[in-house]
Structures are given as C-alpha cells and as structure tokens.
Amino acid sequence: MKIEAIFNKIFQTAQHCGYLVYVVGGYVRDLLLHKTGKDIDFVVVGDAMEFADRLKKDLHLRSLVRYPRFGTFMTHYYGYTLEFVHARRESYQRDSRKPVTEQADLYSDLSRRDFTINTLAMDISPQNFGKIIDRYHGQEDLKHKIIRTPLEPSRTFSDDPLRMMRAIRFAATLQFKIDPETFRAIGENHERLKIISQERISDEFNKILMADRPSLGLRMLDETGLLNIFLPEMNVMKGVEQRKKYHHKDVFYHTLEVIDNVAERGAGLNLRLAALFHDIGKPRTKRFDEKAGWTFHGHEVVGERMTGKILHRMKYPAETIHYVQKLVNLHLRPMALVNEQVTDSAIRRLIFSAGDEIDDLMSLCRADITSKDSRKVKKYLGNYDRVVDKIAQVEERDRLRNFQPPVNGNEIMQLFHLKPGPVVGKIKRYIEEAILNGQVANEHDACLQLVLDHKEELLKE
Numbered sequence: 001m002k003i004e005a006i007f008n009k010i011f012q013t014a015q016h017c018g019y020l021v022y023v024v025g026g027y028v029r030d031l032l033l034h035k036t037g038k039d040i041d042f043v044v045v046g047d048a049m050e051f052a053d054r055l056k057k058d059l060h061l062r063s064l065v066r067y068p069r070f071g072t073f074m075t076h077y078y079g080y081t082l083e084f085v086h087a088r089r090e091s092y093q094r095d096s097r098k099p100v101t102e103q104a105d106l107y108s109d110l111s112r113r114d115f116t117i118n119t120l121a122m123d124i125s126p127q128n129f130g131k132i133i134d135r136y137h138g139q140e141d142l143k144h145k146i147i148r149t150p151l152e153p154s155r156t157f158s159d160d161p162l163r164m165m166r167a168i169r170f171a172a173t174l175q176f177k178i179d180p181e182t183f184r185a186i187g188e189n190h191e192r193l194k195i196i197s198q199e200r201i202s203d204e205f206n207k208i209l210m211a212d213r214p215s216l217g218l219r220m221l222d223e224t225g226l227l228n229i230f231l232p233e234m235n236v237m238k239g240v241e242q243r244k245k246y247h248h249k250d251v252f253y254h255t256l257e258v259i260d261n262v263a264e265r266g267a268g269l270n271l272r273l274a275a276l277f278h279d280i281g282k283p284r285t286k287r288f289d290e291k292a293g294w295t296f297h298g299h300e301v302v303g304e305r306m307t308g309k310i311l312h313r314m315k316y317p318a319e320t321i322h323y324v325q326k327l328v329n330l331h332l333r334p335m336a337l338v339n340e341q342v343t344d345s346a347i348r349r350l351i352f353s354a355g356d357e358i359d360d361l362m363s364l365c366r367a368d369i370t371s372k373d374s375r376k377v378k379k380y381l382g383n384y385d386r387v388v389d390k391i392a393q394v395e396e397r398d399r400l401r402n403f404q405p406p407v408n409g410n411e412i413m414q415l416f417h418l419k420p421g422p423v424v425g426k427i428k429r430y431i432e433e434a435i436l437n438g439q440v441a442n443e444h445d446a447c448l449q450l451v452l453d454h455k456e457e458l459l460k461e
Helices: 003-017 026-032 048-058 106-111 138-144 153-159 162-174 180-195 198-209 214-224 226-230 232-237 251-264 269-277 299-313 318-330 344-367 374-398 409-416 422-436 444-453 455-459
Strands: 020-024 039-045 065-067 072-077 080-086 088-091 100-103 121-123 287-289 293-295
Touching: 003 020, 003 048, 003 080, 020 026, 020 106, 026 039, 026 121, 026 138, 039 106, 048 072, 048 080, 153 162, 153 180, 162 180, 162 198, 162 214, 162 226, 180 214, 180 226, 198 214, 198 226, 198 269, 214 226, 214 251, 226 232, 232 251, 251 269, 251 344, 269 299, 269 318, 269 344, 299 318, 318 344, 344 374, 344 422, 409 422, 409 444, 422 444, 422 455, 444 455
Parallel strands: 039 080
Antiparallel strands: 020 039, 020 121, 065 072, 072 080, 088 100, 287 293
C-alpha cells in the first residue's frame, strides 16, 4: 500500500473521531532531506486512546501496543512502524527527566520537541496534503545544516539531559553544525547527564559511533564535557608529551583517526568499539626509555582488562564485550608476523586465537595505520598483505579457524576409562599444541594415534 493511502486512512479515522492528526518529527525531516523511512510519528489533537480503538477497527489491526500513561500507542502496518501520541505540554522536576504531561494543542506539542529540525509537522488532510507546518524555522535550519533547540537551550537540556547526546548524535550522523548558543548550553549542563540511565546513554553513543565519521561526534562529546561523564578513561588519552628528541602521538586523536578508518570500510558497531578501545591501555603503560623513547609495553593486555570493565559498566552485552576484548588483546600480533621467516606455527596460533574474528582483526590493523608519510603507509599495508596471504595458505591447509580438537573429551574418557577431570583437559591441550606446532595434522585419526603413542606420558597425574 502506498504511504499516501495509509495517511488518508489515518486521516479519515481522525475525522470520524472529530480529531486532527499530523505527521511529525523525523519522518518529515528526512522527507525534506530526500530520505525515506519506515518509522512514522503522528500527533493526535485529541484523546489518543480513543483514537487507538477506532484506528484498530478501521485498519483491521491485529495488534496495537498502548501506553496510556504517556498517551501513546504504536502499531505495524504494511511494513511501517506507526507511533501516535496525543498533543501535550510537559513540565519537569529538577531530579528527573520524566515529565508531568497534560493534553494541549499542536503548537504546544511542537514546542516541547528537542530540535527545530524535529518540530516540523505535515498536514495529511486531502485539501492540504503535504503542507509543512514550521513554527520554529526548522526548514531554514535544515537548509543551513544547523542543530538548535526551539526553546531556550539551557532549559531544554536541563529538563531532559539526554537531548545533549541527541544533539551531538544528529550533528554527527547528519554532518550538521550545532548552533553556538546550543553548543554552549550543552557544556554548561553536561553534569546533568548523570541523572540519565547508562542504557540510554550507551544507546545514543552507539548511534554516534555508527555515523559515517564517528570522530565528529566524539570530538563534540569531548569538547562539551559529556564524554568525561560516561567514558573518563578516554580523557587521559589526550596530550602529546615530549622528552628530548622523542615524542609520541596524541593517543586520543590517533584513536579518532582509527575509528574513522574502520567506519570508512563499513565496519559494524563491534569493530568500531574495538577501534575505540584498542589503545585504551596506553596511558597506564607509558614509560620513557632513554634509548627507545616512549614505550607502551603490555598495553594490549592492560587494555583488554580495562575494556572488559568499561563495557560492563556501560551495559554492553557479554558477546560484544568478549569480541572487543579479543581484538584489543590481539591487535599487535599481526605486525609481529610480517617477517618472511615467520613460522607456520606462529600463523596457526594467530588463527586459533582470533577464530572468526581474524578478518576483523586484520581490518583493525590496517585502520591502525595513521601515518601521514605515504611511503610508510604503503610499506605497512604491504606487510599486512603478506600476513593475510600467509593466513590464507595455512588456513586452507590446516582448517584451523575456530577449530576444536578432532578427538573430543568424551572420546578421550571412553578410550582411557577416565572420569571428567584435569587429565582429560591435559590431553585436549596436548592435541591442540601438537596441531598448532605442526607435529600432527588437524585430522581425527592422526590425532588419535598421537594420543595412543604417548598414552603413558599423558596419563601421569
């Protein structure tokens, strides 16, 4: 069904109820930016719950989710997600972002919205179909690529501090500028972000990271003080230090380059997080050596531990945490394998350690090259090409990615009449090491024979 027909059905239902209904917010904004979306918000000037009952009947909807307390409901229809709210005005308490609401007219409802580009409404009546209602000059701000609040910005951000994150998210994803007064108000109110749940903060942060150039949003988060509220570990990554003739790159801005590099290659959220955290351990491991200059020995190990704690604090799922920790820990390994004399055993161990993430690991390593010297960049990329070729050769021959020992624990217990315990684990590790060292093929019969040949040695407690 065409969207115009859907709008007409919704308008007719509103007419039967004696209400007015408008499309508002992001759908209208994106329409003016020549983008299409499947999520559509509506404002009902009237009782949204009564409208929900009539709409369910008129559109023959199977399901409809209501939130009577907030005067909203949502449903799915012909592939679209439709969300309705009755026109309302809001007031806030200082210690909460949950507003006290009451029904109001369309203009009061538009004034409560976060930014002028989201205050746009569209008439869907047959006589005025497509007419834009623009009380707060949102179209002008779209034209000039400006993010600003419809009301006084400090009040807007104090009332709902999550809007500060949203301002930066829209600026980053749309590549707009934040109005100077609005930007200044974010800095003045950044401490208010502390009343927002970590889940909501992380959700907005993820959207910033998924921008075409995440560095735009990360810079703004840093400049306004917001980043230091929920990710203070990044603040200590800033600053170029010098001692005699030696200096090291500003780790913060190097990290921004790396995450932009992986984003340019179309990376998903998890790989972008790995890029963000790959050098998080450098400040804690920084040492100065009179001969070598600045060193960061073990920063990948420290970084892995820090990453786990930070992502857990930020409420990321365990699968994401495990993935990011793995890449942070391994991101230096491929560079150590560029030597032409590197053994197949070393390559096997990398494949075994990285598993399904080996391709993402190599993408991270390539993105980590941020030198301005084109000759160095060409050299380093060439080194990684050779590592990738070696990985492909060894993997094709040995089938190691995410491999499990061909002889499993149950078979070992049956073979030697063992109960579950450390001896079984010892034998499994022996098989793994033999495969990784190239002593035996990654095949069941060969591994079984190896175990039988070393039976006495392996069964010793």
